[in-house]
Amino acid sequence: MSEDEFRAAMSRLAGGVVLVTAREDDLEDVGMTATAFMSVSLDPPLVMVSLRNGSRMDDLLTDQPDWAVSVLSESQRHIAGRFAMKGRISDRLLFEDIPYARGEVTDAPLVRGALAVLECRTEQRVPAGDHTLVIGRVLTAGVPSAEGGPLMYFRGRYRTLG
Numbered sequence: 001m002s003e004d005e006f007r008a009a010m011s012r013l014a015g016g017v018v019l020v021t022a023r024e025d026d027l028e029d030v031g032m033t034a035t036a037f038m039s040v041s042l043d044p045p046l047v048m049v050s051l052r053n054g055s056r057m058d059d060l061l062t063d064q065p066d067w068a069v070s071v072l073s074e075s076q077r078h079i080a081g082r083f084a085m086k087g088r089i090s091d092r093l094l095f096e097d098i099p100y101a102r103g104e105v106t107d108a109p110l111v112r113g114a115l116a117v118l119e120c121r122t123e124q125r126v127p128a129g130d131h132t133l134v135i136g137r138v139l140t141a142g143v144p145s146a147e148g149g150p151l152m153y154f155r156g157r158y159r160t161l162g
């Protein structure tokens with residue numbers, strides 16, 4: 001099987017889009033767009049995100065356990081696009097005009113207007129090929145925005161329901 005065949009097959013799996021965030025030592029906020037995010041366990045409450053080895057978020061979460069997830073709404077496509085960029089210069093600029101609140105426990109940015117926000121603490125890191133599965137215990141969870149549909153990713157494009 002070729003890489004293209006694998007990519008094409010997986011691009012048919014529609015997924016919601018999240019922004020994974022973390023605060024680095026009181027210094028800088030870091031964000032990364034992800035679709036490889038899922039709920040894992042209810043008791044204890046666990047979620048998982050798959051991070052590409054060597055990505056800034058993977059590097060950061062190797063050293064510190066706290067992170068957060070904002071489930072993006074259909075009106076937050078620009079946020080997803082911005083935080084999917086590689087080799088960015090400074091995250092500070094990326095967060096500049098994005099309204100967010102700080103997580104109570106993790107200090108990580110929680111995007112205002114997101115469909116849901118979760119604060120997590122890493123319990124386990126599982127190496128998996130060129131990615132690492134980061135399993136986190138959910139410390140807080142909320143649904144700040146009752147309005148709006150999800151931002152989705154399907155066949156290489158952002159989509160909305162319907």
Ligand SMILES: Cc1cc2nc3c(=O)[nH]c(=O)nc-3n(C[C@H](O)[C@H](O)[C@H](O)COP(=O)(O)O)c2cc1C
Nearest residue numbers: 033034035036050051052055056083084085086087
């Ligand atoms: C729709 C979409 C979904 C993505 N999902 C993931 C993901 O689940 N895990 C991941 O590691 N990267 C994912 N990426 C890529 C990262 O967003 C991107 O590589 C990262 O922000 C670049 O960070 P870096 O500069 O540290 O490499 C996704 C990109 C897009 C556009």
